[in-house]
Amino acid sequence: MFEFLKQWWQGDSLSEDEYVRRRAQLLGKAPIPTFWLLGKTGSGKSSIIRYLTGVESAEIGNGYRPQTKTSQRYDFPDSKDPLMTFLDTRGLGEAGYDPTEDLESFSDSTQLVLVTVRVLDHALDELIASLKTIRAAAPERPILLALTCLHETVPGSDISERDLFTSEVPVPGELPDDLKRSLQHQIELFAGLADAVVPIDLTQPAEGFAHPNFGGDRLKAAILELLPSSYRQTLLHLEELVSPLKSLQQRRAQSAILSASTIAGTAAAVPLPWVDIPVVFAIQTHLAYRLAAIYELELTTAQWAQLTGVAGGRIAVGMAVREMLKVIPWVGMAANAAAAFAYTFATGMAWNWYFLEVKQGHVPSADELQKVFQEQLSRGAALWKETDQQPASSEEAPS
Numbered sequence: 369m370f371e372f373l374k375q376w377w378q379g380d381s382l383s384e385d386e387y388v389r390r391r392a393q394l395l396g397k398a399p400i401p402t403f404w405l406l407g408k409t410g411s412g413k414s415s416i417i418r419y420l421t422g423v424e425s426a427e428i429g430n431g432y433r434p435q436t437k438t439s440q441r442y443d444f445p446d447s448k449d450p451l452m453t454f455l456d457t458r459g460l461g462e463a464g465y466d467p468t469e470d471l472e473s474f475s476d477s478t479q480l481v482l483v484t485v486r487v488l489d490h491a492l493d494e495l496i497a498s499l500k501t502i503r504a505a506a507p508e509r510p511i512l513l514a515l516t517c518l519h520e521t522v523p524g525s526d527i528s529e530r531d532l533f534t535s536e537v538p539v540p541g542e543l544p545d546d547l548k549r550s551l552q553h554q555i556e557l558f559a560g561l562a563d564a565v566v567p568i569d570l571t572q573p574a575e576g577f578a579h580p581n582f583g584g585d586r587l588k589a590a591i592l593e594l595l596p597s598s599y600r601q602t603l604l605h606l607e608e609l610v611s612p613l614k615s616l617q618q619r620r621a622q623s624a625i626l627s628a629s630t631i632a633g634t635a636a637a638v639p640l641p642w643v644d645i646p647v648v649f650a651i652q653t654h655l656a657y658r659l660a661a662i663y664e665l666e667l668t669t670a671q672w673a674q675l676t677g678v679a680g681g682r683i684a685v686g687m688a689v690r691e692m693l694k695v696i697p698w699v700g701m702a703a704n705a706a707a708a709f710a711y712t713f714a715t716g717m718a719w720n721w722y723f724l725e726v727k728q729g730h731v732p733s734a735d736e737l738q739k740v741f742q743e744q745l746s747r748g749a750a751l752w753k754e755t756d757q758q759p760a761s762s763e764e765a766p767s
């Protein structure tokens with residue numbers, strides 16, 4: 369029966385094969401940030417992934433997939449609905465890391481290189497040489513240097529008690545002399561290679577430092593500052609997504625919604641208006657199935673009809689455009705992308721709400737569902753506007 373409904377809902381717009389093909393294509397173009405992590409073993413790459421995603425190191429380890437001889441890939445939260453990708457380059461520091469193969473396989477798809485260096489590490493010739501090659505290949509791609517393990521320069525004291533660092537003052541005068549000297553040395557070494565330098569100390573809570581995620585906020589702010597604006601979306605809303613208050617199901621549902629909305633936005637970012645409507649609908653249909661599966665729900669025909677009737681793409685496209693123009697005041701290509709993003713977001717959020725209600729034994733009415741959809745449409749439009757128009761600043765960074 370599901371197959372029948374699916375066909376009815378999709379009409380003859382896209383075959384399953386065609387959808388899979390188009391989605392893969394779009395995924396390649398979608399603004400899903402990809403970070404290239406470069407650093408010697410033990411320099412803090414995994415610690416940064418753990419901090420940014422909230423996922424435990426062991427789980428990250430299991431989620432790695434080999435990418436090239438020297439690098440592995442980690443998709444957050446998973447490769448099904450990726451919101452962020454990390455390429456973790458290993459083998460640095462062992463003689464003869466050659467970034468050529470890594471450059472060939474992912475140079476075009478990474479927006480930011482994140483270099484990790486222990487502040488006391490002075491054997492960096494090889495890293496610097498690789499970094500020069502990487503910079504020469506794409507001088508416009510930003511490179512962020514994270515100087516890690518700060519406390520090793522001042523054994524016995526806790527510099528995380530007060531954060532004196534700012535983006536303007538990378539080496540504050542009040543720091544202990546040894547730390548100042550080490551920082552100064554690394555900053556000079558990477559001059560011209562790093563676009564920003566962020567000193568951090570991501571320690572384990574058991575180590576007993578006042579702030580185990582010392583410098584984490586500054587790291588996030590620097591990443592937001594350097595990323596192309598269209599890629600900031602996920603990062604800005606990550607805190608909400610990984611909120612420990614939410615159940616695993618809800619977090620998976622949220623990331624499925626955000627990921628589908630981002631891909632839908634990409635599908636619509638084409639010069640002709642609404643040229644990719646079929647693919648946007650197909651993305652939404654698949655999102656509905658994905659959400660139902662996440663909540664382990666079987667939909668009845670009546671529920672399905674109600675859902676698609678309210679938030680469904682089958683209602684005239686013209687109406688959707690009119691709705692969108694009320695909340696999004698601009699036209700053209702960006703408006704298409706914004707509309708598809710917000711529309712998919714609202715659809716997903718309305719379904720998400722519906723499934724949660726059903727789980728709790730309450731089947732919402734069409735009016736209630738419509739109300740949630742409208743609210744989420746404004747929210748989706750606001751999310752897009754926020755990332756599209758505002759330059760990132762440290763105040764905006766999620767804390």
Ligand SMILES: Nc1nc2c(ncn2[C@@H]2O[C@H](COP(=O)(O)OP(=O)(O)OP(=O)(O)O)[C@@H](O)[C@H]2O)c(=O)[nH]1
Binds near residue numbers: 407416458519569
């Ligand atoms: N104190 C402190 N410890 C850190 C910091 N960054 C990493 N560590 C610790 O150093 C060890 C290695 O860190 P990882 O994040 O696993 O290093 P990595 O770069 O992923 O290392 P490989 O996976 O071997 O390439 C771990 O025990 C971390 O807890 C930091 O900034 N401060």
Ligand SMILES: [Mg+2]
Binds near residue numbers: 413414415
């Ligand atoms: Mg690691």
